[in-house]
Amino acid sequence: MKDRIAQLEDYIMKHCLWQFHSRTWDRERQNEGVLGAATKILCDEPVANETREDRCYWVDAVCLAEAFENRYPWLHEMDTAEKKLLMQGLKERIDYTTITASLNKELTDHKY
Amino acid sequence: MPHHEFECSTTIPERKKHAVIKGAGEDLTSALPEGYLNTIPGSISERGCAYCGAKHVIGTPMKDVIHLSHGPVGCTYDTWQTKRYISDNENFQLKYTFATDMKEKNIVFGAEKMLKQNIIEAFKAFPQIKRMTLYQTCASALIGDDIGAVAQEVMEEMPEVDIFVCNSPGFKGPSQSGGHHTINIAWIKDKVGTVEPKITSDYVINYVGEYNIQGDEEIMHDYFKRMGIQVLSTFTGNGSYDDLRAMHGAHLNVLECARSAEYICNELRVRYGIPRLDIDGFGFEPLSDSLRKVGLFFGIEERAQKIIDEETARWKPELEWYKERLKGKKVCLWPGGSKLWHWAHVIHEEMGLDVVSVYTKFGHQQDMEKGIARCEEGTLAIDDPNELESVEAMLRLKPDVIFTGKRPGEVAKKIRVPYLNAHAYHNGPYKGYEGWVRFARDIYNAIYSPIHQLSLLDISKDEIPTDKGFATQMMFSDAALSEEAASASTQRQYTGKYDCVPDYMNKTYPDELKKKPVGAH
Numbered sequence: 358m359k360d361r362i363a364q365l366e367d368y369i370m371k372h373c374l375w376q377f378h379s380r381t382w383d384r385e386r387q388n389e390g391v392l393g394a395a396t397k398i399l400c401d402e403p404v405a406n407e408t409r410e411d412r413c414y415w416v417d418a419v420c421l422a423e424a425f426e427n428r429y430p431w432l433h434e435m436d437t438a439e440k441k442l443l444m445q446g447l448k449e450r451i452d453y454t455t456i457t458a459s460l461n462k463e464l465t466d467h468k469y
Numbered sequence: 470m471p472h473h474e475f476e477c478s479t480t481i482p483e484r485k486k487h488a489v490i491k492g493a494g495e496d497l498t499s500a501l502p503e504g505y506l507n508t509i510p511g512s513i514s515e516r517g518c519a520y521c522g523a524k525h526v527i528g529t530p531m532k533d534v535i536h537l538s539h540g541p542v543g544c545t546y547d548t549w550q551t552k553r554y555i556s557d558n559e560n561f562q563l564k565y566t567f568a569t570d571m572k573e574k575n576i577v578f579g580a581e582k583m584l585k586q587n588i589i590e591a592f593k594a595f596p597q598i599k600r601m602t603l604y605q606t607c608a609s610a611l612i613g614d615d616i617g618a619v620a621q622e623v624m625e626e627m628p629e630v631d632i633f634v635c636n637s638p639g640f641k642g643p644s645q646s647g648g649h650h651t652i653n654i655a656w657i658k659d660k661v662g663t664v665e666p667k668i669t670s671d672y673v674i675n676y677v678g679e680y681n682i683q684g685d686e687e688i689m690h691d692y693f694k695r696m697g698i699q700v701l702s703t704f705t706g707n708g709s710y711d712d713l714r715a716m717h718g719a720h721l722n723v724l725e726c727a728r729s730a731e732y733i734c735n736e737l738r739v740r741y742g743i744p745r746l747d748i749d750g751f752g753f754e755p756l757s758d759s760l761r762k763v764g765l766f767f768g769i770e771e772r773a774q775k776i777i778d779e780e781t782a783r784w785k786p787e788l789e790w791y792k793e794r795l796k797g798k799k800v801c802l803w804p805g806g807s808k809l810w811h812w813a814h815v816i817h818e819e820m821g822l823d824v825v826s827v828y829t830k831f832g833h834q835q836d837m838e839k840g841i842a843r844c845e846e847g848t849l850a851i852d853d854p855n856e857l858e859s860v861e862a863m864l865r866l867k868p869d870v871i872f873t874g875k876r877p878g879e880v881a882k883k884i885r886v887p888y889l890n891a892h893a894y895h896n897g898p899y900k901g902y903e904g905w906v907r908f909a910r911d912i913y914n915a916i917y918s919p920i921h922q923l924s925l926l927d928i929s930k931d932e933i934p935t936d937k938g939f940a941t942q943m944m945f946s947d948a949a950l951s952e953e954a955a956s957a958s959t960q961r962q963y964t965g966k967y968d969c970v971p972d973y974m975n976k977t978y979p980d981e982l983k984k985k986p987v988g989a990h
């Protein structure tokens with residue numbers, strides 16, 4: 358599992374920008390929004406995309422889920438419960454790298 | 470933390486925290502240099518000032534505006550014409566620059582009267598232009614000239630004009646980035662929401678953090694327009710002052726250079742509920758992903774896919790030709806801020822280049838996070854380097870080419886390292902599919918230039934071959950290729966025009982694409 362999470366993390370770090378928004382509260386919102394929606398897409402569950410905000414998370418999530426499915430064939434062999442566990446682990450890892458263990462001192466600035 | 474200490478900077482021990490090498494197993498939680506701090510005394514930085522960041526980078530690309538600096542003429546002169554942000558109104562903003570030309574007597578007696586006179590004179594000299602941006606500089610800020618009050622007075626006397634006041638003197642922040650910040654926040658506070666947006670499509674975006682360097686914006690607009698999307702405003706390349714006052718009318722902010730313009734996107738999200746979508750306009754795959762995302766947002770992803778397919782088919786064979794010849798070449802990716810992450814991974818993936826070092830002059834730790842995340846192991850990352858450190862890094866890493874600004878670029882040339890201008894470009898645009906091939910061509914020409922090869926010889930000690938005459942880039946680049954690779958019929962060199970921008974500018978687009986199909990959400 359750890360190795361698979363590392364592969365997904367590497368993809369996000371090299372290809373995505375949504376995880377590096379400006380402040381802690383932005384990153385929490387972004388990680389939750391995009392990875393939450395991506396988990397649902399991978400598990401064939403409906404995703405809210407009616408409001409502009411939700412739609413913006415959703416577009417990043419659609420592209421992410423597609424890239425994961427295209428690049429990592431082992432994902433197709435997992436059932437829904439396993440996928441959820443995997444994505445939960447990924448979310449924890451991305452939160453750790455970009456928020457809780459981040460060395461970026463500007464994350465806690467209270468203004469933009 | 471895997472800090473790197475430069476030999477030349479051992480006398481400035483604080484510098485050690487500004488460079489790291491991303492080692493095996495290292496990630497952002499263990500390898501991140503300091504950033505966006507005041508330059509350490511004794512370190513001769515390559516940064517610009519906060520006035521320059523506000524005026525030269527963000528303010529001046531606005532095209533239908535008189536850009537007036539209140540200060541000594543030198544501030545203005547040094548921020549004039551060195552960046553090629555072209556426009557479709559005959560480059561008014563590049564051709565003319567305006568300064569109040571403050572002198573010692575103004576410092577003693579104040580310069581507000583002179584400023585007012587200058588503003589009026591400038592408007593009279595260019596009666597077709599009714600908009601102005603007015604910049605504070607160190608000198609005028611230190612004597613306490615109230616440029617806001619003067620601007621207000623003129624606007625009352627000349628109701629047809631509008632003036633934006635930017636209070637970002639050179640000392641307001643550690644680098645030009647302080648100026649980016651100030652002008653972003655001032656624009657949203659003072660100007661956004663003061664003009665009603667003219668909506669012409671069901672799909673409306675602001676294109677933010679895009680400065681139309683050598684036509685980048687024109688090439689990207691082409692894709693958006695082919696999708697039926699209205700670009701309500703571009704912040705700020707080829708952008709119009711009044712369009713930018715109407716930014717609040719967009720459905721989506723498409724953000725390119727987050728370093729210089731994320732502030733306004735964040736504020737537009739909080740104040741007007743417009744979401745921020747960060748994109749990459751550079752590189753085939755990142756650009757394709759970006760276009761797809763914008764398409765998906767509006768439910769027109771098939772239009773995006775059509776563009777991706779057409780453009781990839783047209784340009785991929787040309788990118789491949791260059792990739793074949795650039796594989797394994799070492800690059801120091803040393804731009805100002807955002808290109809270190811825009812380019813770090815994709816030049817490796819799509820051109821086969823190895824990024825041995827990244828640096829940023831004015832980036833924040835956030836930019837280093839993005840850049841280091843996208844680099845391979847072993848990359849040397851430097852924040853706010855001084856000239857000696859750059860030279861030491863080049864001598865140690867022996868890059869085949871560096872991408873940087875013109876000041877460090879000229880230094881690189883002196884030690885026989887070719888450079889490409891990462892800020893103003895050599896033969897741009899570099900964005901878009903065609904632009905990316907033009908970038909690859911410039912890299913190829915820089916590395917294999919016969920003149921550069923000649924410069925590697927030192928006439929004081931090397932033997933100069935007298936039996937060799939005429940040479941071309943291809944004679945060097947193809948010497949190491951297999952015959953099969955050298956003559957691959959699926960690949961070709963760039964076949965676009967010398968100046969590709971007018972063709973993009975002169976295109977027309979069908980109006981029906983701007984309307985949502987009946988029944989669509």
Ligand code: SF4
Nearest residue numbers: 518520544606607639
């Ligand atoms: S630092 Fe001050 S004096 Fe120097 S260019 Fe910038 S605004 Fe002008």
